[in-house]
Amino acid sequence: MRRSKESKKIDIIKTALRLFSKRGFYTTTIPEIAKAMSMSAGNFYNYFSSKEKLAEEIIRYISEYLATKIRTINESPHLSTKEKIREIVHIYFQIAIEEPEMLDFFLRIYLSNREIYKERCQGITCIMAFVTELMIFFDDGVQKGDLRNQNFFSAFGLFMGYLGGMVFLNGEAILPEPLESYEESITENIYRALKNDDQA
Amino acid sequence: MMTKPKVIWLQGASCNGNSHAFFNYPYLKTLLQAFDFLYHPLLPSPLPLASIVNDYSITCDILIFEGSVDAKFNRAGLSSDTLLQRFDGRAKTIIAAGTCASFGGIFSENDQNTSGILYRHEQPLNKPLISQSDVINLPGCPVHPHNLATILLALKANQPIPLDTMHRPKEIYAHTVHQGCSRSEYFEWKVDAKSFGHKEGCLFYEQGCRAPMTHGNCNLVLWNEVNSKPRAGIPCFGCTDPKFPNFSFFHTPKNMSIPAEIPLDVSKRAYLTISGIAKTFSIPRLKKRLLDD
Amino acid sequence: MIKRLIEQIEGEAILTFETKEERITDVTIDFPHFRGIESILQGRPARDALVISPRVCGICSHSHLMASVRALEDLLHHHGVHIALSDKAKTIREITLYCELIQNHLKWFYLTLAPKLAKLTQTEPPAYLAMHRAVTQITGVIATFAGQWPHTSYAIPGGIASDPTPLEVMQADTLLCSVIDFFEERMIQESLESILALTHDEKLFTLGGDLPDMLRLLEREGLDKLGQSYGRFIVLGSHSLFSPAKLSTEISHSVDFNHVTEKTTPRYGQETFAKNVRFNGEFYETGPLARALVRQEPLIHQMFQSNRDTISTRITARVYEIALLLHACRQRIASLDLNEPSYIEPECSWQTLSGQGVGIVEAPRGSLIHTITLEHGTIQASQIITPTQWNLGNATPQEPGVAQKAMLGLSDTEVAEFVFRTFDICSICTTH
Numbered sequence: 040m041r042r043s044k045e046s047k048k049i050d051i052i053k054t055a056l057r058l059f060s061k062r063g064f065y066t067t068t069i070p071e072i073a074k075a076m077s078m079s080a081g082n083f084y085n086y087f088s089s090k091e092k093l094a095e096e097i098i099r100y101i102s103e104y105l106a107t108k109i110r111t112i113n114e115s116p117h118l119s120t121k122e123k124i125r126e127i128v129h130i131y132f133q134i135a136i137e138e139p140e141m142l143d144f145f146l147r148i149y150l151s152n153r154e155i156y157k158e159r160c161q162g163i164t165c166i167m168a169f170v171t172e173l174m175i176f177f178d179d180g181v182q183k184g185d186l187r188n189q190n191f192f193s194a195f196g197l198f199m200g201y202l203g204g205m206v207f208l209n210g211e212a213i214l215p216e217p218l219e220s221y222e223e224s225i226t227e228n229i230y231r232a233l234k235n236d237d238q239a
Numbered sequence: 240m241m242t243k244p245k246v247i248w249l250q251g252a253s254c255n256g257n258s259h260a261f262f263n264y265p266y267l268k269t270l271l272q273a274f275d276f277l278y279h280p281l282l283p284s285p286l287p288l289a290s291i292v293n294d295y296s297i298t299c300d301i302l303i304f305e306g307s308v309d310a311k312f313n314r315a316g317l318s319s320d321t322l323l324q325r326f327d328g329r330a331k332t333i334i335a336a337g338t339c340a341s342f343g344g345i346f347s348e349n350d351q352n353t354s355g356i357l358y359r360h361e362q363p364l365n366k367p368l369i370s371q372s373d374v375i376n377l378p379g380c381p382v383h384p385h386n387l388a389t390i391l392l393a394l395k396a397n398q399p400i401p402l403d404t405m406h407r408p409k410e411i412y413a414h415t416v417h418q419g420c421s422r423s424e425y426f427e428w429k430v431d432a433k434s435f436g437h438k439e440g441c442l443f444y445e446q447g448c449r450a451p452m453t454h455g456n457c458n459l460v461l462w463n464e465v466n467s468k469p470r471a472g473i474p475c476f477g478c479t480d481p482k483f484p485n486f487s488f489f490h491t492p493k494n495m496s497i498p499a500e501i502p503l504d505v506s507k508r509a510y511l512t513i514s515g516i517a518k519t520f521s522i523p524r525l526k527k528r529l530l531d532d
Numbered sequence: 533m534i535k536r537l538i539e540q541i542e543g544e545a546i547l548t549f550e551t552k553e554e555r556i557t558d559v560t561i562d563f564p565h566f567r568g569i570e571s572i573l574q575g576r577p578a579r580d581a582l583v584i585s586p587r588v589c590g591i592c593s594h595s596h597l598m599a600s601v602r603a604l605e606d607l608l609h610h611h612g613v614h615i616a617l618s619d620k621a622k623t624i625r626e627i628t629l630y631c632e633l634i635q636n637h638l639k640w641f642y643l644t645l646a647p648k649l650a651k652l653t654q655t656e657p658p659a660y661l662a663m664h665r666a667v668t669q670i671t672g673v674i675a676t677f678a679g680q681w682p683h684t685s686y687a688i689p690g691g692i693a694s695d696p697t698p699l700e701v702m703q704a705d706t707l708l709c710s711v712i713d714f715f716e717e718r719m720i721q722e723s724l725e726s727i728l729a730l731t732h733d734e735k736l737f738t739l740g741g742d743l744p745d746m747l748r749l750l751e752r753e754g755l756d757k758l759g760q761s762y763g764r765f766i767v768l769g770s771h772s773l774f775s776p777a778k779l780s781t782e783i784s785h786s787v788d789f790n791h792v793t794e795k796t797t798p799r800y801g802q803e804t805f806a807k808n809v810r811f812n813g814e815f816y817e818t819g820p821l822a823r824a825l826v827r828q829e830p831l832i833h834q835m836f837q838s839n840r841d842t843i844s845t846r847i848t849a850r851v852y853e854i855a856l857l858l859h860a861c862r863q864r865i866a867s868l869d870l871n872e873p874s875y876i877e878p879e880c881s882w883q884t885l886s887g888q889g890v891g892i893v894e895a896p897r898g899s900l901i902h903t904i905t906l907e908h909g910t911i912q913a914s915q916i917i918t919p920t921q922w923n924l925g926n927a928t929p930q931e932p933g934v935a936q937k938a939m940l941g942l943s944d945t946e947v948a949e950f951v952f953r954t955f956d957i958c959s960i961c962t963t964h
Contacts, residue, residue, distance in 0.1 A: 065318030162519025171511045174497050178507065191496035252567050253959055255542055255591030256682050260633050262639075263668050263681070265916050279638070280540060283647045283657070288539045313564045314544065345587050368631040380587065381683060435688055436621075436875030445608040463668070463675030465703065471679035472693040472874075476583050486633060488883075489579045489688070530697070 048086050052100050055093060058138035062096075062149045094120055095159040098166060099150050102143050105134070105166075106168035113175050120185035123176060125226040128202065133219050135206040142206050150203075173198070180233070187235045197232055201225065241273040244300035244395050245290055247330070250280055251319035252346045252353065253306025256387035258336040260381035264388050280305075288315045292322055301394060302330035303387070307339040307346045308368060309353040309484075313372070320368060323356065330372030331335045333396055336387055341376035342481040343447060357406060361481040376406040378455075380478035386411050398529055405481065407454070410477070415503060416450035421470045426451070429518040431527045435472060438529055444498065447490045448474035451502035455479040536831075536947050538952065541644055543959030545924075554943050557901050558896045558929040559936050561952075564964040571849050573914040576605060576905050578882055581914065582685045585902065588916065588960045591639070593682040594632040594674065595895035598625065599902035601687040601914075605878075607906060608689060609891025613880045617774075620872035623883045627704075628674045629758050629893065630857040632681070635712070636896035637820070637854045640802070640956045641719070645847070649746065653753050658742040660935035666714040670709040673861070676704040686790055689873035706867045712858050719743050721850060727855045731830040733838070740844070747768060750844055759843035759951035761938040765822035766811055766922070768792075768901065769894035776892075778816060779824040780895055787811070789890060794899070796919055808925025809917055817841065817934045818898025818922040819933050819956065821849035827855070841938075843954045850956070869890065883909040895919055897956050897960070918961040924952075926935050 054075050058067045069090055073083040087093040112118065112126045115153075135142050149156065156165065163170050177194055180186030186194075205225065209218045258280050264270065271282075277285045277299060280299060291297060304323060306312075312319045313495045326333065335356045338344040342360055351415070354364055357374055369397045370373055377386055381441040393400050400491050417423065425441035432440025442448035448460070457467045457475070469475050477486050482521070492499040501510040540543040543565045550558035569588050581600040586593035605615045644661040650657035671681040677694055678684040678817055686693045696704075705881050712724060720727050721740035730736055736744055750756040752799060765779040768787060777785045791812045808815070816822075824832035832852060835845045888905045896921030905913040927933040932940060939948040 081487070094388055164516050164519050167512050167515045170515055171508055174495075174511045174515075175508060177495040178497045178499075182499070194495055246752070252565070253565075254587050254593070256587065256593065259625060259682050261589040262664065263671050265665075265668050267664055280541075281579065281643055283643070283660070284540070287537075288544070289537060309567075312567070315539075345569075345572060346567045348572045377592065381590065432874060434877055435692055435693040435694055436873060442588075457680075462680035463672045464681050465672050466675045466868045468686075469674075470693055471677070473679045473684065477872060478683075484580075484584060488577070488583045488685075490577075515778035 040167075044086070046144070049098070051086055051093070052097050056097060056140040056144055059148065060143045064144075064152065080101060089102050091155055091159060094148070094155050095165060097144060097155070098160065099168075101145055102140065102166040102169040105131075106172045107136075109169070113172060113179065118179040121190070121226070121230045121234075123180075124229050125222065126133065127176070127198075128226050128229070129219075132206070132222060135209060136218060139210065142203075143210065146203055148209060159223075170195070179181050181235075183234055186233050187237075192233035194233055198229055203231065241365045243273065245275045245277055245298070245304060245324075246279075247277045247297075247299045248305065248336075248390070249291070249326075250314060251304065251306035251321060251323065251340065251402060252309040252337055254391055255280065255305075257305040257340075257379075257387075261336075261387055263385045264288065265464060266386035266388070271393065274301075274391065281318045285335055285503060291315075292317055292325060295325075298329050299326075300331050301391065302326045302333045302372070304338050304340045304356060305335055305336045307343050307353050307355060308461040309346065310323040311350070313436045316353060318455070323368055326372065327369045330519040332373045332374050332375060333369060334390065335374060335378075335406075337382045338380045338480075338483050341378040342483070345484050348484070358481060361405075365516070375402065375408065376401065378407065378479040378481070378484060380484075381530045383455075383457065383460060383462070386456070387505075411456050412454040414454065414456045416453045416455045416457045416467075416469070416479070417502070418456070419462075420450055420467070421458070422508040423458070425525060427517065428520065428522055428525055429514050430522070432472075437472065439525075442469060442472070443476045443491065445491055446474045447476075447487055449477035449480070449486060449500075450475035452500055453477045453480050536949055538876060538949060538957065540647075541957040541959060542589065542961065543951070545952075545957060545959050547939075548951065549939075549945050549948065550684050550929075551945075556940055556945070556948055558699065559932075559948065561924055561926050561933070561936065561938050563924075563959040563963045565830065565959050567960070569964045570914045570916055573911045576911050578607075578885060578904070578909055578911060579688070581686060581902075581911065584684050586685065586917075588918075588964045589958060590682050590893050591754060591958065592632060592897070592900075592961065593635055594628060594678070594684060595900055596891055596892040596902070596916075597685060597687055598629055599895075601689060601892040601902050603902045604689045604891070604893025604903040605889070606891055607885070607887045608878050608880055611880065611890065612876050613883060613888050614920045615690065616876045617691055618872040618874070620869055621866060621874055622667060623772075624677050624692055624696070624874075625687050626693075627798060627861050627864050628678050628684075628686075629771070630673045630773075631670045631708075633894075633896045634854050634857050635667045635681075636956070638667055638670070639852060641847075642895075644953050644956065646742070646746065648953055649749065652755075652946055652950055653749060655749065658745070659764065661878050662714060662718055666711045670711050670719075671708045673704045673711075675702050677706070684874040687794055688875065688891075690878045691873065693875065695874050696868075696870065699867060701865060701870065704918055705862070708858065708861055708865065710831070710846075711952075715854060715858060719854065724855050724859050727852070729835060733831065733835050734846070736831065738787055743848065750847075753854055755947065755950070756844040756946065757839060757842045759846065759938040759954060760840050761817060761934045762815055763841050764814060764816045764853065765825050766818050766899065767822050767826045767894065767897035768817035768818075769892045771855070771894055772864070774823050774827070774894045777827055778811065779822070781815075783826060783828075783908075789892070790899070792917065794915075801930070808927050809921045815925075815934050815937075816922060816929070816933075818919045819850070819896075820853040820898075821846050821893065821897060824849045824852060824856075846954045854930050872878060881909075885909050885950055895960070898922060916964050918958070920955075920962040923955045924957060936942055 075081045335341040342355040431444040534549040548560040553579045577836040585600040612616040642663040646657040678686040901917040903915040
């Protein structure tokens with residue numbers, strides 16, 4: 040029973056993401072989402088008590104989704120630090136291509152509409168799962184002597200800001216080449232920026 | 240009336256810190272009445288050291304051994320390993336008082352062959368120095384006097400003393416030094432001490448406090464009845480640890496702002512998630528100085 | 533040749549006496565307790581000295597901490613880093629150091645000296661358990677400010693790590709008052725103020741207490757005038773109560789540390805590990821007697837004039853110092869301004885520092901010197917000169933060390949051992 044409620048919630052999240060991406064967050068109403076799910080608006084509220092609650096659950100879902108993928112990379116001992124960077128870039132771009140509404144929501148709604156999240160997701164609370172995996176990646180890279188020991192946010196900003204920027208440019212159709220064709224050069228740039236120059 | 244157990248306190252390569260810490264035990268008089276102390280390095284003793292070590296007819300229930308075992312280091316003309324081994328079987332129980340006697344400690348840093356009674360750091364000795372007496376390790380630099388005193392009393396009462404795999408009494412060393420710290424609320428909410436010299440803030444993230452990684456009860460049984468290092472503002476240096484003193488003191492090693500070592504047996508992922516979330520909340524009560532309005 | 537194992541001191545010592553016509557003509561002092569702390573420090577980061585150095589010695593660990601912190605502060609100063617210590621930090625460091633001196637002197641009197649004298653004179657020694665309580669209280673004062681005793685590392689370059697509150701300071705003051713009660717009830721039965729105002733030992737002999745009792749016993753047994761040495765004294769540490777000076781015929785306040793030399797004098801082909809220390813090539817006594825004479829404390833000055841540096845003067849000076857320190861600690865506790873900062877972070881990067889610093893403090897047994905040399909933040913060399921090296925260092929029969937000289941000419945090696953003990957022996961400090 041509980042299981043099906045959870046999976047229904049995920050279905051709603053996916054539907055809402057699609058609608059938000061197409062029509063915008065503010066202009067999309069709960070009855071519209073309910074209708075797309077073939078459910079009554081009243082029933083919708085059994086799953087999410089408000090649109091803000093839905094927004095919070097969406098961002099947690101995206102964070103968990105990304106975290107699970109990066110965790111698989113983190114837990115692949117055969118990958119070198121540079122290969123891990125390549126894998127992270129790859130899955131990020133893959134999501135941007137295959138499930139664009141997800142990163143769209145993250146970049147255009149979560150990051151740009153902090154008033155929605157002020158109460159519910161102080162700081163990075165709702166995206167902690169994703170941030171944690173990046174921390175694990177950096178910590179491992181420094182421990183192995185591959186990455187320079189520096190401030191976490193300097194490195195995090197460089198990595199994720201870069202990828203977010205590229206996805207944004209891609210979304211605006213500014214990039215002349217397909218997004219995945221940049222993976223190799225971006226991997227190289229991130230690695231060079233973060234790598235430990237002292238290593239033997 | 241119960242017979243008084245006989246106790247002998249001997250030293251290897253030591254600084255006498257355990258003897259002096261023991262002398263801070265507030266109920267020393269009661270303790271001395273409960274035992275028959277044949278020899279203590281500070282207290283008036285009925286027999287001279289030379290008789291204690293050379294007269295094989297003298298036995299004891301408990302040998303307290305302080306200091307590391309160093310073949311080059313003599314007491315009463317005997318090298319400390321010989322001295323110790325003369326009591327193998329002659330003492331029913333041997334208490335390693337302090338980190339030097341337990342694991343080698345500071346004085347084992349100069350010489351690969353200097354060790355504790357059963358261990359050199361975390362490694363059991365290839366050739367055990369003691370095989371017939373029971374050994375109880377009470378690490379600490381120095382050992383906390385209450386811990387030593389209560390173990391003596393438990394031995395006297397024939398109480399079982401469950402030990403962990405490194406021969407330490409679980410009741411004392413199952414804790415981490417972090418437990419009972421007056422700064423623990425700052426640890427929970429990740430309010431880090433910005434500098435030394437403040438009552439407020441946790442010393443784990445910047446000042447190198449090892450309390451969450453160290454087995455001991457310094458914050459549960461206070462030092463000199465009044466305080467502990469972390470409570471006062473001095474980071475825990477992990478002095479009960481087999482690896483002591485091979486740690487970074489006064490400074491927390493970090494990888495990209497992430498502590499290289501995290502609390503014992505906590506997964507890094509769990510620690511980072513919890514602390515990342517805790518850090519995002521600003522709690523005015525914990526941000527201000529205690530005595531401020 | 534007579535060998536004596538001296539135990540129930542800090543560690544142990546071996547005295548080897550040569551006698552001729554029932555008089556001691558030579559004595560060798562051996563300390564077998566070398567542990568190599570100086571080399572343990574090598575290769576470690578600078579501030580590790582604050583954790584490792586106290587472990588030289590369990591009875592004066594805080595003095596070693598202070599010497600190391602002063603050495604690092606001196607090094608920073610030479611490096612152009614401004615070290616600003618608040619009055620609060622300075623005063624608290626002094627209080628805890630003085631408390632360490634007090635606990636040491638109490639233990640020395642009741643555990644090192646009294647039982648030996650009792651055995652020598654076949655009398656009952658004064659009970660030590662009341663002193664034990666006083667020691668737990670005075671170390672409680674240290675722990676209130678420093679977290680624990682022994683082996684705290686609370687003094688750090690720039691101040692102290694702790695942040696005592698008004699109630700904690702009051703608690704420390706109460707503990708201190710209780711120790712003063714003990715002193716006035718048991719050691720010298722007179723108020724601290726009156727003791728410090730004494731100008732002649734005649735009055736001291738009329739008082740009750742364990743010190744006057746010991747002095748009367750020494751006099752009765754004809755032991756009081758023994759143990760005279762060079763009558764040269766040196767104080768090298770700077771504190772609120774003490775300042776550097778040397779005294780041979782008169783007091784001179786110009787003591788240049790560069791005239792201090794340390795060397796080993798191997799005897800009978802064996803390595804003693806205890807290096808002796810000289811100033812300008814001469815042996816000097818350091819410790820409470822030296823400090824009292826440099827301070828020109830009236831009572832000790834008078835006793836020195838009458839009895840020179842004999843054991844009665846030496847013993848009285850040390851007990852008198854307890855009174856002086858207790859009194860000073862109370863004053864200093866009352867003067868604390870807790871609003872001042874405990875710690876002002878020095879503007880330096882510990883990872884890149886190079887240079888050398890010297891830290892000198894007055895430890896229980898006298899002047900203690902730590903020298904630390906850093907290269908790129910790592911300790912390249914460290915040198916520790918302990919007070920006991922000044923007093924107990926081994927030299928030749930032609931030019932004996934301070935304690936050696938005090939024992940020469942005596943007929944009884946038991947008595948000589950007692951004279952030796954009046955210097956307050958720390959084998960583990962001497963060799964470190």
